[in-house]
Amino acid sequence: MSDRRLTLAIADYDRVAALADGRVTVPGVELELRTLAPSETFYRMLHEDAFDVSEMSLSSFLIAREQGRQWTAIPVFPNRTAFHTSLFVHERSGIKRPEALRGKRIGLPEYQMTAAVWTRGALAHDFGVDPTSVEWFIERRPELSHGGETGFRPAPGIRVSQVPEGETLHSMLVAGEVEAVMPSPYPGMASRLNRTSAHDLRATPGVRRLFADPWAEAARTYRKYGFLHCNHTVVVQNRHLEQDPELAMNLFLAFSEAKRLAYANVRSIERSSLLMAGPRLDEQQEVFGDDPFPYGFESSAAALRTLAGYSHEQGLTSVPAVVENLFASSTLAT
Numbered sequence: 001m002s003d004r005r006l007t008l009a010i011a012d013y014d015r016v017a018a019l020a021d022g023r024v025t026v027p028g029v030e031l032e033l034r035t036l037a038p039s040e041t042f043y044r045m046l047h048e049d050a051f052d053v054s055e056m057s058l059s060s061f062l063i064a065r066e067q068g069r070q071w072t073a074i075p076v077f078p079n080r081t082a083f084h085t086s087l088f089v090h091e092r093s094g095i096k097r098p099e100a101l102r103g104k105r106i107g108l109p110e111y112q113m114t115a116a117v118w119t120r121g122a123l124a125h126d127f128g129v130d131p132t133s134v135e136w137f138i139e140r141r142p143e144l145s146h147g148g149e150t151g152f153r154p155a156p157g158i159r160v161s162q163v164p165e166g167e168t169l170h171s172m173l174v175a176g177e178v179e180a181v182m183p184s185p186y187p188g189m190a191s192r193l194n195r196t197s198a199h200d201l202r203a204t205p206g207v208r209r210l211f212a213d214p215w216a217e218a219a220r221t222y223r224k225y226g227f228l229h230c231n232h233t234v235v236v237q238n239r240h241l242e243q244d245p246e247l248a249m250n251l252f253l254a255f256s257e258a259k260r261l262a263y264a265n266v267r268s269i270e271r272s273s274l275l276m277a278g279p280r281l282d283e284q285q286e287v288f289g290d291d292p293f294p295y296g297f298e299s300s301a302a303a304l305r306t307l308a309g310y311s312h313e314q315g316l317t318s319v320p321a322v323v324e325n326l327f328a329s330s331t332l333a334t
Helices: 014-020 039-050 058-066 114-127 146-150 169-174 197-204 214-225 236-242 247-266 277-288 299-313
Strands: 004-010 029-035 053-057 071-074 087-088 105-108 136-137 159-162 207-209 232-237
Touching: 004 039, 004 169, 004 277, 029 136, 029 247, 039 053, 039 058, 039 146, 053 058, 053 277, 058 071, 058 087, 058 114, 058 146, 058 232, 058 299, 071 236, 087 169, 105 169, 114 214, 114 299, 136 207, 136 299, 207 236, 236 247
Parallel strands: 004 029, 004 053, 105 136, 136 159
Antiparallel strands: 053 232, 071 232, 087 207
């Protein structure tokens, strides 16, 4: 019997390269890889259920599952960081500390995006910046956004304004119309949903990161909470899991093996274009350990429960999700 063909939409991470080039396969399945920017993948899944297996925003997944979407996740988390370190400010604002963002204007690509949920959570819980004290400016238009597909409405007390036609988060920051901006966290991945790039912000005179040492802030976050922010997972259409009860675990094992091969490649320092790659890798391992992108449910349960709590706090979901119910039961012991 021939293998079933399933589409897999995911960004071009080194941790999935072995799935893309065929070094790692899934038993009984032929994966047809679609390499897309994350925001584009999520929009297409929310708009038309476009793929069989897909990278998915954890925030939008929490919302979509509450709305009855027939998706189940496997505990694969393609990217992690401390997302509040992505905030940029203009020097003339005089803002040097995150606490100074109380009562200010902050621009985001989209209010419900996972990076924004983590950022608001960090600002509120670590720096005392209540989301209700901020005016939030959103760059994506409702007709081309994740929130437009899930029916986003701001919670009571939350002030959300649309970036005016003809402007961007970048132009508003330069003009002093907002005090801070968090651009898309994937500046090298072009998407029709995003108009402001971290690359462009870094190249703009007078614009700087809010956290002068984002590495140190990420390390502080990790030491305090025991995790970095996971913002995406991988979801599977329920009909495929019903047809093949072993599919979820087989996919999980394949993603895990692809990540193992990527780590082995990173440790081949002579292949890297990163200056001082050896010492930098040593520094990363000292703080974040040998597996900075952990897969598996048990190692990520605390992060997932924290995110579910933030989602509810911020009015995106009506109750905190029971995260065990979101993932394939066969993968919960991983």
